[in-house]
Amino acid sequence: MDSGWQATQEYARRLDHDDPxxxxxxDFYRPAGTVYMDGNSLGLLSRSAEKAVLAALAAWREQAIGGWLDAxxxxxTLGEELGRLQAALVGARPGEVVVTGSTTVNLHNLLGSFYRPKGKRRRILADxxxxxxxxxxxRGHLTLRGTDPQADLILVPSRDGRTIAEEDIAAAITEEVALVVLPSVLYRSGQLLDLPTLARAAHERGALIGFDLSHSAGVVPHRLSSWDVDFAFWCNYKYLNGGPGCTASLYVNKRHHxxxxxxxAGWWGYRKDKQFDMRLDWEGAGDAGAWQVGTIPVLATAAVAGALRVTLEAGVDxxxxxxxxxxxxxxxxxxxxLTGRDLGFSVGTPRDPVRRGGHIALEHPEAVRIVKALRARGVIPDFRPPDVIRLAPVPLYCTFEDVWQTIRHLHDIVDRREHLSYTPERGTVA
Ligand SMILES: Cc1ncc(COP(=O)(O)O)c(C=O)c1O
Structure with missing residues (x-):
C-alpha cells in the first residue's frame, strides 16, 4: 500500500489507538450494530446535543415566555450567540455569522441582497x-427579478463529470456576471474547490461571490474573512451534527453590514435593543444578525448549540x-x-487530500445494489446517481477500523456477487 498504510485490521486498530x-x-449515539458512513448527509446525535434539547424543553416547561431572556x-439572542461560536469554524470576524433559517431559504435571502443586476452585468454563474x-x-430568483434563467444562469461545465476546474470558473466570469455562487465541496464527488483563488478571481472581474459550505462546515476549516468572500451559507445537520432539519447558518462579510x-427582511433582523419598539421603519442590526427573518426555532436550534460544543472542543483543525x-x-x-481485481470500483474524488472534503465518492456501475447490500450488512453509506456510493468517515465518531470494515464488506459483497440479489431501483430517499 502507498504511504506506509497497511491493509490489516490490526493496523487499523493501531491507528485508532493512536488517534488523539x-x-x-x-459522545455519540451510534445506531446499534452499524458502521455509520453517512454523516455527510445526517450527522449523529451527541449526548451534548441531546442534553441541550432537553434543557430547552425544561426551560420552556419552567420559564415559558421568560425563556426569551432568562434561558x-x-x-x-441565540442565533447571534451561536454565530459568535461558529465564527471560529469558518474564519469569520465577530458579527459576521448568524444561526438562522434553513439552507435554501437563507440562499434566497442572500440572493435578494447580493444579486444586483445592473446594465449588462446581470448574469449569475454557478456550476x-x-x-x-x-x-x-x-433560477427562481432570476425569474422573480424578471430576467431569463435560461440565458442569465451560466453553469460552468465539468470536464470529467466529477469535478470543476477552477480555471474554467475564472474564465467564465465575464463582465456580464454579477454574482458567482459555488459549493465549497461538491456534494457528489467530494472535490474541495480553491475558495481563496475563486474569491480573488470574482473580485478582480467585478463580481460578488458566495459559497455553499454545507459539505465543509465542521470538517474543513475556512478563512472566509481573510479571503474576502462576500457571503456564505451552510446547513448544520451534516458534519455539525445539529439534527435533521435543524436551523442553518449564514455569513455576511463585514464590508456589507x-x-x-x-x-x-423580517423583525428578527431588527436591532435587538429596539426590536420590541414595534416601529414600522426598518432599523436592521448592524451585523449579519440583520439577515434573520422570523422568530428563531428554539428547539431546532438547541441541538445545534449542544453539538457545536463537541466540535469546538475537538477543534476544526x-x-x-x-x-x-x-x-x-x-x-x-x-x-x-477493490481495484485491479475486476471488481469494478473506482475513486471519483480527487486524490490530492487538499482538493477533497470529508467524503469519498466510490463509483461502481451497480452502486444502487451494492448500497442495499451494504445496508443489509450494517454499513450505512448513501447513493447519488448515477453510480456513486458516498462514504463519509466522520472524524468525531468514525474509526480507522470502520473504514477497514467498510472496505471488507464492499469486497465481499462484490466478490460473492451478493449485490445481485437486490433490485437495481433506488429507494425514495437514497
Ligand atoms: C450542498 C447542499 N446545499 C444545499 C442543501 C439544501 O439544504 P436544505 O434542504 O437544508 O435547504 C443541501 C442538502 O442536503 C446540500 O447538501
Missing part, C-alpha cells in the same frame, strides 16, 4: 455539478487532520482491495 480524537466517539443561553436546490433557487439590505487521514486510508484500501 478517539475519545469523542463515545441559558437566552433564546432571544453544472452544484446541488439541485441551489440551482432551483438561482449596514450597506446591503437583507433581501427578505484537528478534525480536518484526522479527516484527511481517514479518507487517505480509505482510498489506499480501495486501491489495494
Amino acid at each position: 480524537l478517539a475519545r469523542f466517539r463515545e 441559558d443561553p437566552p433564546w432571544f 453544472e455539478l452544484n446541488f439541485p436546490s441551489v440551482i432551483y433557487a438561482l 449596514g450597506t446591503t439590505s437583507p433581501g427578505l 484537528a478534525i480536518r487532520e484526522k479527516s484527511m487521514r481517514l479518507t487517505e486510508y480509505l482510498i489506499s484500501l480501495v486501491d489495494c482491495k
Whole structure:
C-alpha cells in the first residue's frame, strides 16, 4: 500500500489507538450494530446535543415566555450567540455569522441582497455539478427579478463529470456576471474547490461571490474573512451534527453590514435593543444578525448549540487532520482491495487530500445494489446517481477500523456477487 498504510485490521486498530480524537466517539449515539458512513448527509446525535434539547424543553416547561431572556443561553439572542461560536469554524470576524433559517431559504435571502443586476452585468454563474436546490433557487430568483434563467444562469461545465476546474470558473466570469455562487465541496464527488483563488478571481472581474459550505462546515476549516468572500451559507445537520432539519447558518462579510439590505427582511433582523419598539421603519442590526427573518426555532436550534460544543472542543483543525487521514486510508484500501481485481470500483474524488472534503465518492456501475447490500450488512453509506456510493468517515465518531470494515464488506459483497440479489431501483430517499 502507498504511504506506509497497511491493509490489516490490526493496523487499523493501531491507528485508532493512536488517534488523539478517539475519545469523542463515545459522545455519540451510534445506531446499534452499524458502521455509520453517512454523516455527510445526517450527522449523529451527541449526548451534548441531546442534553441541550432537553434543557430547552425544561426551560420552556419552567420559564415559558421568560425563556426569551432568562434561558441559558437566552433564546432571544441565540442565533447571534451561536454565530459568535461558529465564527471560529469558518474564519469569520465577530458579527459576521448568524444561526438562522434553513439552507435554501437563507440562499434566497442572500440572493435578494447580493444579486444586483445592473446594465449588462446581470448574469449569475454557478456550476453544472452544484446541488439541485441551489440551482432551483438561482433560477427562481432570476425569474422573480424578471430576467431569463435560461440565458442569465451560466453553469460552468465539468470536464470529467466529477469535478470543476477552477480555471474554467475564472474564465467564465465575464463582465456580464454579477454574482458567482459555488459549493465549497461538491456534494457528489467530494472535490474541495480553491475558495481563496475563486474569491480573488470574482473580485478582480467585478463580481460578488458566495459559497455553499454545507459539505465543509465542521470538517474543513475556512478563512472566509481573510479571503474576502462576500457571503456564505451552510446547513448544520451534516458534519455539525445539529439534527435533521435543524436551523442553518449564514455569513455576511463585514464590508456589507449596514450597506446591503437583507433581501427578505423580517423583525428578527431588527436591532435587538429596539426590536420590541414595534416601529414600522426598518432599523436592521448592524451585523449579519440583520439577515434573520422570523422568530428563531428554539428547539431546532438547541441541538445545534449542544453539538457545536463537541466540535469546538475537538477543534476544526484537528478534525480536518484526522479527516484527511481517514479518507487517505480509505482510498489506499480501495486501491489495494477493490481495484485491479475486476471488481469494478473506482475513486471519483480527487486524490490530492487538499482538493477533497470529508467524503469519498466510490463509483461502481451497480452502486444502487451494492448500497442495499451494504445496508443489509450494517454499513450505512448513501447513493447519488448515477453510480456513486458516498462514504463519509466522520472524524468525531468514525474509526480507522470502520473504514477497514467498510472496505471488507464492499469486497465481499462484490466478490460473492451478493449485490445481485437486490433490485437495481433506488429507494425514495437514497
Ligand atoms: C450542498 C447542499 N446545499 C444545499 C442543501 C439544501 O439544504 P436544505 O434542504 O437544508 O435547504 C443541501 C442538502 O442536503 C446540500 O447538501
